[in-house]
Structure formats: C-alpha cells, structure tokens
C-alpha cells in the first residue's frame with residue numbers, strides 16, 4: 208500500500224480504518240474539521256519563515272514531481288532550508304514541513320497547530336524520520352514546532368517567540384524499529400480480502416475520532432452505551448467490553464446518578480421532571496430588567512492584533528435582548544471586516560448594558576471570559592465591564608443541575624438541545640429554519656470568510672449572522688419565560 212504521514216498515523220490507530228478506506232470508502236461519516244484544516248494551513252505558511260529564506264516544493268498531484276524537485280534542490284545547495292521537501296522509500300511517501308540542510312547533515316521540523324506536544328505527533332515524525340534515514344539521509348536533529356500560547360503579540364509577529372521548537376531526536380531514534388514493524392503490519396493487513404472483524408473500543412476515539420464509527424457500531428441497538436452523555440470514554444469502553452451496552456442492562460449498573468437520569472428517562476419513557484422549588488429559588492436571584500447576552504467570537508491561531516495570544520477568542524458580534532415588564536427590546540453589534548473589533552464592541556457593550564443590572568448568559572463561563580479579557584485590555588473600560596461580568600447569571604443552571612429535565616434532552620443541557628425539548632413545535636425557535644447560519648461554527652467560519660466576499664455577498668451574510676445571534680438571545684428569553692411558567 209502507498210502510505211503517507213496521515214495514513215500511517217491512521218493505520219497505527221487502527222489498521223481497519225485503512226482497510227475500510229480502501230474497500231468501503233462510502234461508509235465514512237463526515238467529520239467537520241474545516242476550520243482545523245484552514246488553521247493548520249495558515250500556521251504552516253507562517254512557520255515556513257521561521258528560518259528566513261527558504262525554497263518551497265510546490266504541491267503537485269504527481270508526487271514524483273515533488274520528489275524530483277526536492278532531489279534537484281538538495282543537489283544544488285550545500286546549505287538550504289526547504290519546505291515541503293518530499294521523499295519516497297518503498298511506497299512510503301512523506302513531505303517534511305521544514306527541512307534544513309547544513310553541509311551533509313539534515314534537521315527536520317514538523318509544524319503542529321497545537322499549543323503543546325501530543326504523543327501522536329511522535330508517530331507522525333518517526334514515520335518521516337524512517338523514510339528519510341532509510342533513503343540514506345543523515346538526519347541529526349528532529350524537532351516538533353508548535354504554538355506558544357504565552358506569546359502576546361506586540362507590533363509585528365515575532366516568529367521566534369510565537370513558536371516553540373522542541374527537540375525530540377532521541378525519542379524518534381528509539382521509535383525507528385517500531386515504525387518498520389508497523390509498516391509491515393499495515394501492508395499485510397490491508398491485503399485481507401474479506402473484511403477483518405476488529406472490534407470497536409477506545410481506539411475509535413483516540414487519538415482521533417474515527418469516521419467509520421457509525422459503520423463499525425452498526426450492530427449495536429439504539430440507544431446504547433456510546434450514547435450516554437458525559438460518561439467517560441474509558442467507562443463506556445469498559446462496559447462495552449463486559450457486554451453491557453443496552454440501556455436495560457446499564458440501568459442496574461453503578462453509574463454516576465446524574466448520568467443515569469438519561470438512561471432512566473429514555474428507557475422508561477418518563478415524563479418531564481420539574482423541581483419547582485429549586486427553579487423558584489433560581490428565578491428569585493434574577494431581577495428585571497434582564498439583559499440576555501450572547502457573543503459570537505472567532506479564533507485566530509496566529510494572533511492578529513496587539514495584546515492577543517494564539518487561539519484567543521476574539522469577540523466579533525453580540526446580541527442583547529432586554530426584558531422588563533413583558534416588554535422586549537433588541538440590540539445588536541456586528542464588527543466591520545478587517546479591523547480589530549474588540550474596542551468598538553467593548554464600547555458598545557457598556558453603552559447597551561448599564562451598571563448594576565442583571566445580565567443572563569447561557570453557560571456563562573464563555574461570556575464572562577470574553578468580558579474579562581476585554582477589561583484587561585482596556586483599563587479605562589475595566590470598571591464598567593467588570594461590573595457587567597460580576598452581575599452575570601447563568602440561565603443554563605436549572606438544566607445543568609437537572610431541576611428541569613426532559614428525556615428529549617438526552618443528558619445534555621446546551622441551548623441547542625434544551626430549546627427544541629421545551630418548544631418542539633415552534634418554528635420561530637427552530638435553528639434549522641434559519642438561512643445559511645445555523646450554529647456557532649458556521650457563524651465563526653462565515654465571519655472569518657467575510658473579507659473574501661463581494662460587497663453584496665457580505666451584506667447577505669452579515670444579515671444572516673445577525674439573525675442567528677438574535678435567535679440565541681431570543682431563545683434565552685423564551686427559556687426564561689418557560690421557567691416562570693412551569694413553577695406556577
């Protein structure tokens with residue numbers, strides 16, 4: 208089989224993944240990793256300049272072209288930095304993110320978009336080391352390059368501070384024999400003519416979620432142990448291995464009672480549960496006028512603005528519903544494209560939310576985190592922003608603690624699950640009925656792409672972004688009203 212870095216890593220996780228990929232590719236489920244891929248590409252592009260001048264081997268579907276161009280470049284220079292240098296040894300292909308040639312010695316640098324080192328990266332790099340050294344290259348140093356989450360941008364990007372370079376040479380040398388054995392194993396396995404019957408388990412989720420899980424678990428009843436929310440993967444796997452995966456069997460097992468509620472409600476088709484006293488206590492902590500707030504943010508792996516770090520959540524939009532004596536008012540903010548949105552958003556926020564009022568967020572940790580960062584960034588606005596921060600209450604609490612529980616919530620308490628459970632037949636509260644943008648990641652991606660759109664397209668997308676965010680806070684208002692209704 209022709210292996211690549213990613214195929215090798217997949218094969219080490221589970222050989223069956225490669226077998227299915229070859230023989231039953233249509234059984235794959237889509238896993239949304241569009242933004243991960245985009246971020247990864249961007250980080251690679253920036254990291255290529257870590258060692259200054261370099262020669263890039265352009266991608267070519269004909270991999271031989273890339274391999275030949277690499278060989279020519281290496282022959283032409285005694286000392287050179289090549290990005291995407293490509294090699295093939297015995298049908299094992301790889302492109303090295305950054306390859307530094309110093310006289311006749313080589314240093315390999317593998318760039319990752321993470322902010323720490325994960326074990327799986329060593330697998331990826333050891334495969335590349337195996338290919339290069341098997342071809343006779345004298346690789347003297349192997350490093351993993353990743354983002355430094357302590358780096359705070361001030362002015363121009365400082366690549367030496369933005370990236371951490373971790374020398375893993377010794378670990379990689381030790382893995383060389385293992386790589387060879389793994390490749391032999393994979394090649395033998397892939398030749399199976401009939402489908403191997405390897406069972407599902409922890410390896411279906413670690414280090415990466417496998418796109419074939421739905422297919423491989425097709426014989427399990429629905430729901431089953433893997434549908435129990437919040438239970439750790441380790442526990443799920445342990446039950447599964449003991450043959451305990453049906454809800455009727457799980458109900459008698461020792462499981463955190465908070466998680467067991469999901470099994471119990473679905474198994475016995477139980478009616479909604481409402482703890483009126485607890486909900487009443489919660490509602491008594493709220494005082495109208497109420498400000499229902501929701502932010503949309505985007506994450507830039509490479510800090511775009513002064514004072515920001517890799518992957519900081521940059522707020523770009525908010526929706527605010529204000530409720531007083533049954534009168535509802537709506538305010539909103541959406542940043543302009545191409546400029547740092549934080550200052551203008553913070554200024555509008557303190558205009559829209561006065562001091563000492565009760566603000567409601569759903570899962571408030573996120574909103575509080577955004578406001579706290581804005582307060583740190585703008586000391587002149589700190590007092591007001593922290594006043595909003597300190598007066599935020601969390602509307603998710605009654606659902607998080609299951610004071611209000613419906614089997615339709617399937618153990619979760621996110622607004623996207625709670626809302627249809629409480630209002631199953633209200634089309635105005637159905638995110639599916641929105642145009643273009645239906646969830647947070649679509650909103651994030653759409654905003655990030657705005658700069659590449661025509662004026663007309665921008666107008667259209669901005670309107671959809673506003674309606675999406677508006678629904679988030681309108682949904683909160685309806686949930687609040689529902690809580691008031693159920694305690695009567």
Ligand code: SF4
Nearest residue numbers: 221224411417420423
């Ligand atoms: S779902 Fe699990 S068993 Fe099936 S291919 Fe993926 S990792 Fe392997």
